[in-house]
Amino acid sequence: MADRFLYFTELLAMPVLDLKGRRIGKVKDAAIVPLVHASRIDRLLMGGGDAWLTVRFDQVRSIVLGKGISLSEEQLVPYHDDEYMLRIGRDLLDQQIIDVTGRKVVRVTDVTMSIQEEDGRDVLSMLEVDIGVRSILRRLFQGAVPAKLIRKVQEPIPPNSIRWEFANVLEPDPLRRLRLNISYQKLEDMHPADLADIVEELSPIEREAIFETIDSEAAADALSEVEDPKMQASILEALEPEKAADIVEEMSPDEAADILSEMEEETSEEILDEMDSAPKTEVRELLEFEEDTAGGMMNTEFVSLHEHASVSDALSALRGNEDLLDGLNTLFLVDEEERLLASIPLARLFIASGTAKLKELASETHIEVPVDEKQNRVTELFDKYNLLTLPVVDEDGKLAGVITADDIISILRQR
Amino acid sequence: MRKFLSRFRYQIATFIAVLGPGFITANVDNDAGGIYTYSAAGAKYGYLPLWTLIPITVVLIVVQEMCSRMGAVTGKGLSDLIREEFGLRMTFLLMTLLVFANLTNVMAEFAGVASSLELFHVSKYISVPLAGLAVWFLAVKGNYQSVEKIFLVACLIYVTYIFSGFLVKPDWKEAAINSVQPKLALDPGYIYMLIGMVGTTIAPWMNFYLQSAVVEKGVTAKEYAASRIEVVVGCIMTNVVAFFIIVSCAGAIYAIAPKEIQNASEAAQALKPFGQYAFLLFSGGLLNASLFAACILPLSTAYSVCEGLGFEAGINKRMREAPIFYFLYLLLIVVGGGVVLIPHFPLVRMILLSQVLNGVLLPFVLIFMVLLINKTELMGEWVNSRLFNLISWVTVAVMIGLTLALLGITLRGM
Numbered sequence A: 001m002a003d004r005f006l007y008f009t010e011l012l013a014m015p016v017l018d019l020k021g022r023r024i025g026k027v028k029d030a031a032i033v034p035l036v037h038a039s040r041i042d043r044l045l046m047g048g049g050d051a052w053l054t055v056r057f058d059q060v061r062s063i064v065l066g067k068g069i070s071l072s073e074e075q076l077v078p079y080h081d082d083e084y085m086l087r088i089g090r091d092l093l094d095q096q097i098i099d100v101t102g103r104k105v106v107r108v109t110d111v112t113m114s115i116q117e118e119d120g121r122d123v124l125s126m127l128e129v130d131i132g133v134r135s136i137l138r139r140l141f142q143g144a145v146p147a148k149l150i151r152k153v154q155e156p157i158p159p160n161s162i163r164w165e166f167a168n169v170l171e172p173d174p175l176r177r178l179r180l181n182i183s184y185q186k187l188e189d190m191h192p193a194d195l196a197d198i199v200e201e202l203s204p205i206e207r208e209a210i211f212e213t214i215d216s217e218a219a220a221d222a223l224s225e226v227e228d229p230k231m232q233a234s235i236l237e238a239l240e241p242e243k244a245a246d247i248v249e250e251m252s253p254d255e256a257a258d259i260l261s262e263m264e265e266e267t268s269e270e271i272l273d274e275m276d277s278a279p280k281t282e283v284r285e286l287l288e289f290e291e292d293t294a295g296g297m298m299n300t301e302f303v304s305l306h307e308h309a310s311v312s313d314a315l316s317a318l319r320g321n322e323d324l325l326d327g328l329n330t331l332f333l334v335d336e337e338e339r340l341l342a343s344i345p346l347a348r349l350f351i352a353s354g355t356a357k358l359k360e361l362a363s364e365t366h367i368e369v370p371v372d373e374k375q376n377r378v379t380e381l382f383d384k385y386n387l388l389t390l391p392v393v394d395e396d397g398k399l400a401g402v403i404t405a406d407d408i409i410s411i412l413r414q415r
Numbered sequence B: 001m002r003k004f005l006s007r008f009r010y011q012i013a014t015f016i017a018v019l020g021p022g023f024i025t026a027n028v029d030n031d032a033g034g035i036y037t038y039s040a041a042g043a044k045y046g047y048l049p050l051w052t053l054i055p056i057t058v059v060l061i062v063v064q065e066m067c068s069r070m071g072a073v074t075g076k077g078l079s080d081l082i083r084e085e086f087g088l089r090m091t092f093l094l095m096t097l098l099v100f101a102n103l104t105n106v107m108a109e110f111a112g113v114a115s116s117l118e119l120f121h122v123s124k125y126i127s128v129p130l131a132g133l134a135v136w137f138l139a140v141k142g143n144y145q146s147v148e149k150i151f152l153v154a155c156l157i158y159v160t161y162i163f164s165g166f167l168v169k170p171d172w173k174e175a176a177i178n179s180v181q182p183k184l185a186l187d188p189g190y191i192y193m194l195i196g197m198v199g200t201t202i203a204p205w206m207n208f209y210l211q212s213a214v215v216e217k218g219v220t221a222k223e224y225a226a227s228r229i230e231v232v233v234g235c236i237m238t239n240v241v242a243f244f245i246i247v248s249c250a251g252a253i254y255a256i257a258p259k260e261i262q263n264a265s266e267a268a269q270a271l272k273p274f275g276q277y278a279f280l281l282f283s284g285g286l287l288n289a290s291l292f293a294a295c296i297l298p299l300s301t302a303y304s305v306c307e308g309l310g311f312e313a314g315i316n317k318r319m320r321e322a323p324i325f326y327f328l329y330l331l332l333i334v335v336g337g338g339v340v341l342i343p344h345f346p347l348v349r350m351i352l353l354s355q356v357l358n359g360v361l362l363p364f365v366l367i368f369m370v371l372l373i374n375k376t377e378l379m380g381e382w383v384n385s386r387l388f389n390l391i392s393w394v395t396v397a398v399m400i401g402l403t404l405a406l407l408g409i410t411l412r413g414m
Helices: A088-092 A133-141 A147-154 A174-179 A192-201 A204-213 A216-225 A229-238 A241-250 A253-261 A265-274 A277-287 A311-319 A322-327 A346-351 A375-385 A405-414 B002-018 B021-028 B032-045 B048-074 B078-118 B124-141 B144-157 B159-167 B172-180 B188-201 B204-217 B221-254 B264-270 B276-309 B323-341 B347-373 B376-382 B386-413
Strands: A005-007 A015-017 A023-032 A041-047 A052-056 A060-064 A068-071 A096-099 A104-107 A110-118 A121-130 A161-163 A167-169 A304-306 A330-334 A340-345 A389-393 A399-404
Touching: A005 A121, A023 A088, A041 A121, A104 A192, A110 A133, A121 A133, A133 A147, A133 B078, A174 A204, A192 A204, A192 A216, A204 A216, A204 A229, A204 A241, A216 A229, A216 A241, A229 A241, A229 A253, A241 A253, A241 A265, A241 A277, A253 A265, A253 A277, A265 A277, A304 A311, A311 A322, A311 A346, A330 A346, A330 A389, A330 A399, A340 A346, A340 A389, A375 A389, A375 A405, A399 A405, B021 B048, B021 B144, B021 B204, B021 B221, B021 B276, B032 B048, B032 B078, B032 B188, B032 B221, B032 B264, B032 B276, B048 B078, B048 B172, B048 B188, B048 B204, B048 B221, B048 B347, B048 B376, B048 B386, B078 B124, B078 B204, B078 B264, B078 B276, B078 B323, B078 B347, B124 B144, B124 B276, B124 B323, B144 B159, B144 B276, B159 B221, B159 B276, B172 B221, B188 B347, B188 B386, B204 B276, B204 B347, B221 B264, B221 B276, B264 B276, B276 B323, B323 B347, B347 B376, B347 B386
Parallel strands: A015 A068, A060 A121, A304 A330
Antiparallel strands: A005 A110, A015 A023, A023 A041, A041 A052, A060 A068, A096 A104, A096 A167, A110 A121, A121 A161, A330 A340, A389 A399
């Protein structure tokens, strides 16, 4: 923490003194102008007579706790609501923000600012956003108990603060977001599961704001991690169909179909219409299946090879499907008519020679289910045979998709 | 046709999807205190107080509808909204009052558990600690969905009162006439009883609970129409149950000899001559209601406080992550249940105190609610219509008037 600091609760109601040291008003609020400077307190809003006046940061000479704010220039302009201003008292205090490093949603109780000397004048900068008991104490006693005493009393309580750089302000209005230079880029780098947790805690309009703004890939990942299918659907429904379609395209087809099936038909059709044709067909096919059957649970992302393929064929097939590699653990063998013959655990490829036939590496027990198999039976099979991946075949015995263990875990958790 | 069917299916699915919060909140309204109030009214004044149930239902619907609408539209709890719009000091004041009011409410619930099980000769030194443990485990080991299912079952158990009402064979004609015919008497006891009935109907904590539950459930503005039906049905069912409680006591006690009863288990005792079943159903209902409210109150309080003051909250968090939440939750269970076990603890005084605190708190909560629901920046197109505003303000004014009157009478009596 800087040597000299000031809490926002202390700044409020601080007297403003003119060049001769006369008191001309007191501080009502402070604002930063994010497009100009991300953390400097650019304006102090002062109430004195009838209207509020604006004190620019370069009109201040010194800021001393217990004494006040001494000006270096007295030409103050009346305050008018400037849309490029983020007002601490009005827009930040008591509102929710995202703590990017702590990966959670928190409510702002107070703000700690540093006082730094620049060109012979004191400049205030946002340092930390305060949450927790310590800042609550300050808020409760602000104005009623001298600031210095509050500082002493709060000493034993451990502080709970978030550095300003890691505090992400929430603003549902897109235009204002631009004017306040608020981006959700930091959220894109979070783990999707963490982002999903955060999103679940927010209100619907704030959720919408985030999904509208972050890139489609991050949005798709986070949306898959949102636990409640109803919430997933309502997030997509709130977005423009084009944006929703972009996100759905980035998702795996089975998850996309799950979410779309939660929606009213009209809305899901609108989104489907906006999608590219290849993912659209896949999702549409999946939508035909009942939710609680193997067909409704499966996804259509798998790698299958011809029955006579060798290990090196398999390796080159994998090279062509790099985007699937993260979750892949089984390859499938099919005949000319794409009927499923055998499954090969991926790990067996490592100990086989390049010329070996895949057929020889196949699992001894071959388990598959038809698309209309009931959900309960499927989970039973996973448990009984310790499966990671279960192939699903259509009426003709053709490989239609696969169910993976993570699908089963989500289903079991939802019960 | 297919489209129509899909639409219809979607609507049914929506209703089931939103079912829970409104129903549960309305039913918890008939907690240990509520059952006592209704029993006492029936025992002393027979069928006379029945007419109040219709206006009470209306008031309950108006208030609860606003809460669930705010929850669905803003996606935020009531204490969140109060904090955002009215600042920390006001929130802190309300939350402090809420904790004390609810603490005394929890005492009343555990007392209800103790007295209903004493009817079955279970010592309170066994029943109360067990109930406390059950409450703790339900929240800590369950998740919202499973807990909600248990609560919905608890709602269904209230039908026991309907059966016991029939078993008593009350005078149905008299009951029907009095249900629609208002009767006022300048008997202070009668007026006090009427005010008490309205006063127990809307407790401040219910508004916080309902709104948070709607949010937790993820009800959206789009599904809100279904949610509104749920609130209305829940409120009506609650008062149907209240009707049968009054009728049971009117038939079993008033019809024989009107008297003042001291607690709800006394009412259950009086049902014994009408058969073991009437007694069992009535006392079983009391146990269910007390336990039900004892489960919801501590949890709801801890949630509201932590949300409003910005502490981590939630039963899916670990104790280290949300220490204040768990501290409050445990405090309410341990203190609320513990005092019931202290011999000579002035429990009745405490319950009266809880009524006073509720009375102080309620005007704030109701006024804030109407102010919040009229903010366009929060509610958008879902703000109150002018007619509904009129109804809400009248309701709020009536509720505040009655609550203050109850407060006055209670304070004079203390």
